Amino acid sequence: SSPIQQLPRQTSKQRFVADLSQCLFDFVIQLLPTQEEMAVKEDVRKLLERLIRTIEPDSRLLSFGSTANGFSLRNSDMDLCCLIDSEDKLSAADLVTMLGDLLERETKFHVKTLPHARIPIVKLTLDPSPGLPHGIACDIGFENRLALENTRLLMSYAMIDPTRVRTLVLFLKVWSKRRKINSPYKGTLSSYGYVLLVIYFLVHVKNPPVLPNLQQMPPLRPITKEETHLNGYNIWFFDDIDLLRQRWVSENTDSVAELLIDFFRYYARDFQYNTGVASIRGGLLKKDTKGWQNDFTGGRYDPSRERNRLCIEDPFETDYNVARCVTKDGLYTIRGEFMRAARVLSTRPDRAIVALAELCE
Ligand code: CTP
Ligand code: MG
CATH class of the missing domain: 3.30.460.10 (Beta Polymerase, domain 2)
Known part of the structure; x- marks a missing residue:
């Protein structure tokens, strides 16, 4: 038999996922700054x-x-x-x-x-x-x-696995802008918030993880409190990325498309919006242990509670909820968009490019 016949046949799902990964790279590349x-x-x-x-x-x-x-x-x-x-x-x-x-x-x-x-x-x-x-x-x-420090942290995460991390993040930024859910002033989430959701997902949700937790890795040498603290916050993280790239290899081999599909499914279906706090430093935390509960039962309605509909802990300023601007309506819209995206990708239209166009229309 010919060599071609000996190859295992790709299922339609595998073909879709491979096409989608390629489309995502091509799509993102043309949106990079010149x-x-x-x-x-x-x-x-x-x-x-x-x-x-x-x-x-x-x-x-x-x-x-x-x-x-x-x-x-x-x-x-x-x-x-x-x-x-x-x-x-x-x-x-x-x-x-x-x-x-x-x-x-x-x-x-x-x-x-x-x-x-x-x-x-x-x-x-x-x-x-x-x-x-x-x-x-x-x-x-x-x-x-x-x-400046959280910018350096995000850049370090981007450098560990540039292809997968940057493609995912850039795609989600474009998607959230085109779907009009990237306006903290109008009750939805900032780009910074979406980036943290992606990193949280890659460090703490995917198993095996795509990224290590840079804030929890042991330092190479003893460090003093003065070196690690700024305005009372611990800003230390493992930032020797060259060394890390030699020593740390993710066991996770998912393609960008698989990760994107899982990302939407997780935030459409599994993330516990009512009780959970996404923390890239600490994993899934609880709103009530952080004093960020959003409990409207009993007592008077307190609009300041409105700050904790969606909770994303800042990597350094751990008492700061990056998603504090997200309102009830904003969260409803964002979750609706996660569900819509998960649905579009699960129907797997014939060509991945069609799915991508539909996602961002
Ligand atoms: N930032 C922050 N706290 C926030 C929002 C932003 O500390 N609640 C800081 C972060 O350092 C972030 C920077 O401001 O990297 C820029 O945030 P943002 O404009 O949301 O992200 P960008 O990556 O610049 O996205 P865009 O290209 O949409 O401007
Ligand atoms: Mg900006």
Whole structure:
């Protein structure tokens, strides 16, 4: 018999999954930012840093969020963080106000300042132009060192298994934006929240896990409390990724498509929204042990409880629920979308590309 006949026949499921993985790679690749876009953004960062230094000479302006963690899509916003190394510095609120005035005078950015927010910020936008057809949107925050650290943690997870982790995360970001469930201001979840859901799933739900728990690995040498703590939070994690890639190999060989199908099924069906807290540091935790219960029985209705419909623990700021903006309606919509996605993928249309188009329409 011919060699072809000796190969085991692929089932229709195997064929669909293989096609879907390929489609996911192709889809995500065309949404990555171009070299040109990244260069323009770096120029903007340098320009802004130069201007800020006319007010605070000892300041640095650093990228965080998607531009720095490997999960960036074309035309995504820039998140910048200003660190000031001098002893007697302006208050963040004053600096925000002064910087806002300066940028309004000296640049073409539209400027909005929020000096009294939890993290004071300056919001900038640049109108579209021929060289920059989508313009630029940029937030400058101050002294947000924890955000720089959580960016580094997400980047480390992305680097352990770039193909599977980045493809999954980027796809979910696009999907959540196209399905309009990526707006914390309107009661749904931030990109950061979705990324944490993916990592939680890969570390704690999949068995064998796709990723190790970087925050629970033993350090290579003894470390002191000063080295590991920032603003009272433990920010240590195993960050020698080169070494890790030599020593740690996941036993999980699922393809990207299989992981995506399981991801949607898990959040459509299995995650315990009423009692559970997804924690990438600690696994599945309980709302009541964290004081994040959402119990409306008895007592008066307290809208502040509304903060804990969906609970995702921040990897470092463990008393911060990253999903606190998600409202009752928002969660209902998000869960509906997880169910819809799980259904589309389980019906396995003839061609994977059709499934992908339907998922994101
Ligand atoms: N962040 C945070 N707490 C939140 C939301 C965001 O600390 N509740 C910080 C994180 O460091 C995160 C960064 O802000 O990496 C940017 O968040 P977000 O804009 O949601 O994620 P991006 O990956 O930048 O996604 P997008 O491309 O959609 O902007
Ligand atoms: Mg961002």
